[in-house]
Structure formats: C-alpha cells, structure tokens
Amino acid sequence: MLAAVFGAGFAWEMYEEPTIFDRASGHGFNATMNNIWDSNNRGRQWKDIRHKYIEGGEDEE
Template identity: 65%
Template sequence: MSGVLGGIYNTVIRSNGVFLSAIFVGAFATNLAFDTGSNALWDSINRGRQWKDIKHRYMESEDEE
C-alpha cells in the first residue's frame, strides 16, 4: 500500500504545479459529470412535458406553406 501512495506522492503531490493542475482537472471533470447526470435525470423525470418534446404540436413546418 505504501508503494502506491509513494508513487502518487512522487508523481502528483510533490510538484505544486502538477498538484494544482490535477485539482483543476478533477473539479472540471466532476462538474461536467454532475451536470450531465442531473440533466439526464431531469429529462427522464419530465419526459413529454418539456418544450423540446411538445414543440412539434405548436410550430408550423415550412413544408405546409
């Protein structure tokens, strides 16, 4: 176990620039994953009640003119 932790320390934490970069990349990835997941959950709960699902009922197509 100490070999794994030592390897992580030597590659990531030891250098301040690499450590901060890892934090920023991790925060960005977490934000992206949370936003994607919450949007997917919202869309599945509200399927059929959102504008993107019902706009074809109210919009006239260009072919009808």
C-alpha cells in the same frame, strides 16, 4: 460542511471521465442532473411538445 459539498461537486465536475453512457454535451454533475431531469419530465418539456405548436418553417435545433 457547505465547503465540502461544493468541493465535492467541483471535483466531480472536473475529474469525472466521460463514458459511453453520457448523453448530454458535458460530463460530470451537470450531465447527470440533466439526464435525471429529462427522464423524469419526458413529454412535458418544450423540446418534446414543440412539434404540436410549430407548423412548418425551420427547425430551431
């Protein structure tokens, strides 16, 4: 069972075609999970609140 789960994840990562809906840098499982994580935690991540704590200077990203 565990091998089937890892095999399916690997196949999804390797063979999923990019679509216009992919917002992350990669495609497949990681991009999907990153999008879900970002949408569920919007406003609570450092990238969303950094501007409150950093004054002036260079932008890291």
